[in-house]
Amino acid sequence: MPRMLLVVQDKGGVGKSLVARALAEAVPDSPVIEIDASQRLLELGERVSFFSMRAAREEIERTGGRAARSEFDPIVNAMTRARLPTIVDVGANTSGSLLTLLADLGPDLNAAGVAVGILVLVTAEPGALAEAPKLMVRAKPFATARFLIENRLRGEVEAKLLARIADGAAVTHLAEQVMEERAAELLQAGGLASIPRLDAAKLNEKHGLALGARILRDLTRIRLEAMQAVEPAATWLVG
Ligand SMILES: Nc1ncnc2c1ncn2[C@@H]1O[C@H](COP(=O)(O)OP(=O)(O)OP(=O)(O)O)[C@@H](O)[C@H]1O
Numbered sequence: 001m002p003r004m005l006l007v008v009q010d011k012g013g014v015g016k017s018l019v020a021r022a023l024a025e026a027v028p029d030s031p032v033i034e035i036d037a038s039q040r041l042l043e044l045g046e047r048v049s050f051f052s053m054r055a056a057r058e059e060i061e062r063t064g065g066r067a068a069r070s071e072f073d074p075i076v077n078a079m080t081r082a083r084l085p086t087i088v089d090v091g092a093n094t095s096g097s098l099l100t101l102l103a104d105l106g107p108d109l110n111a112a113g114v115a116v117g118i119l120v121l122v123t124a125e126p127g128a129l130a131e132a133p134k135l136m137v138r139a140k141p142f143a144t145a146r147f148l149i150e151n152r153l154r155g156e157v158e159a160k161l162l163a164r165i166a167d168g169a170a171v172t173h174l175a176e177q178v179m180e181e182r183a184a185e186l187l188q189a190g191g192l193a194s195i196p197r198l199d200a201a202k203l204n205e206k207h208g209l210a211l212g213a214r215i216l217r218d219l220t221r222i223r224l225e226a227m228q229a230v231e232p233a234a235t236w237l238v239g
């Protein structure tokens with residue numbers, strides 16, 4: 001039975017795509033479903049099936065009716081067609097609606113042999129803190145496994161609050177990654193997949209040995225720490 005891991009949080013910019021990329025590194029042959037207004041996981045090439053989602057979900061919900069209900073059909077169909085463990089990067093403003101739909105489809109998904117897990121991202125921001133527990137609760141009836149990553153991008157979430165949000169799910173942490181400006185550009189351009197292929201000699205030639213070595217060290221550390229943060233979820237995905 002193929003497992004499906006949904007990386008979710010309605011708040012934007014909390015690290016969903018970084019975490020999806022870390023999962024793609026940890027589970028090298030897994031297909032990736034990307035749901036977003038525009039395609040970002042370009043470095044993953046043919047592994048990615050991209051589904052365009054209008055950014056203004058609230059607008060879609062307001063219009064109601066058929067369009068809103070059928071919005072996710074191609075995604076659900078792709079999920080049920082999967083034959084390998086699959087990573088789903090659910091874009092901003094989409095997670096709540098998608099999980100509600102999946103909760104309704106729970107019995108049908110089970111009948112189709114799809115096991116869904118969710119990985120919720122939370123940061124110390126009001127929007128993310130408000131959404132995370134809702135997503136955890138919404139997924140509880142149908143998710144086979146639930147994971148929570150505290151991304152310390154905006155500082156730490158208070159421990160008791162974090163435990164309450166987790167609601168029994170496995171919690172891991174990702175430290176805020178401080179990096180050279182050039183390292184951030186390389187991360188932006190090539191994701192995590194390009195990091196093992198970086199040429200140290202070329203970096204040194206271009207930036208000098210000191211900066212070249214720092215860039216490589218920054219990127220290697222970010223890739224490793226992101227992969228550590230997704231380890232429990234990656235283990236479930238291939239299980
Ligand atoms: N722990 C961290 N330390 C430093 N930078 C981080 C960390 N987590 C994420 N980032 C950076 O923050 C930016 C936003 O992350 P990302 O694109 O993964 O968020 P997202 O949740 O997918 O956003 P969106 O909702 O727009 O899809 C990226 O540039 C990413 O590399």
Ligand SMILES: [Mg+2]
Nearest residue numbers: 016017091092
């Ligand atoms: Mg993203």
